[in-house]
Amino acid sequence: MNTYIEQKYEYISEKEMSCFFNENINFIKNVVSKFIFSKYVGANKNDVDEVCQEVAVKIIKNDYIAKYSSEKSSINTWLYIISRSVAVDYMRKNNRIYINVDDLDQISEPxxxxxxxxxxxxxxxxxxxxxxxxxxxxxxxxxxxxxxxxxxxxxxxxxxxxxxxxxxxxxxxxxxxxxxx
The missing domain is CATH 1.10.10.10 (Winged helix-like DNA-binding domain superfamily/Winged helix DNA-binding domain)
Incomplete structure (x- = not known):
């Protein structure tokens, strides 16, 4: 487990979990908004807020903090992977249109x-x-x-x-x- 998390969150209480998310929410929002706005048509700020909430729920529900290891990755990499995965799941669940520029046909000349x-x-x-x-x-x-x-x-x-x-x-x-x- 990451020594930073071990020292601050030996046993994770509601207050400590809140503190963890307060410290990392800007990073999570940044990752989610960059991903959603670059990949999906019609995404808005509400979608970003929803995904950030789902990231928090997923981390808490699955007890990911206890499973985190600083030997495998940094805290930012770990949060990035979780945030991006949740964003993809959220957009798929809501049937948003995904645009991959490589899949677009070239514009034909008249x-x-x-x-x-x-x-x-x-x-x-x-x-x-x-x-x-x-x-x-x-x-x-x-x-x-x-x-x-x-x-x-x-x-x-x-x-x-x-x-x-x-x-x-x-x-x-x-x-x-x-x-x-």
């Missing part, structure tokens, strides 16, 4: 908007221009381009690479590294 790019004169060969247009503006994979042109996908990737190198040199971006698919 279909009628056509991007036209004119390649610099005498930089790329006709075949290189054709391959670059099919890959980048036609959204085709190297295998699909290869099928249409009657060449291997390895050749398509080689032509694309050579074209990109030429364009980088032309636009003085040879030293700049970018991932191009």
């Amino acid at each position: 279909e009628n908007e056509k991007i036209d790019f004119n390649f610099p004169e005498d930089i790329l060969s006709k075949r290189q221009k054709e391959v670059v247009r099919m890959i980048f503006w036609g959204d085709l994979k190297a295998v699909e381009v290869a099928e249409q042109l009657g060449i291997t996908s390895r050749t398509v990737r080689c032509i694309k690479h050579q074209a990109i190198q030429k364009l980088r040199r032309h636009f003085s971006a040879a030293s700049e590294r970018r991932v191009v698919s």
Whole structure:
């Protein structure tokens, strides 16, 4: 058990438990509010207060203070884990909408908007221009381009690479590294 808690709360009375929560309530509220407001739509201050109360109930009801060990984690880490778990349970129980930005589809560009790019004169060969247009503006994979042109996908990737190198040199971006698919 944490020596801090042992010294202050050898036997946990109602007064001592109240003292423990008074000392740690700001940390708990901070954790709960940051988590709830960053992850859930429509969360409000009342939700934060409710979750903080549920954290206190969970700690008291399950006698978590007696189970706490400073060898495993700090008091702040311990409170963080409990607070976050209770917040997730609370929001799930209340059927709140959870937004994960990674799950959102990318916003598609309007279909009628056509991007036209004119390649610099005498930089790329006709075949290189054709391959670059099919890959980048036609959204085709190297295998699909290869099928249409009657060449291997390895050749398509080689032509694309050579074209990109030429364009980088032309636009003085040879030293700049970018991932191009």
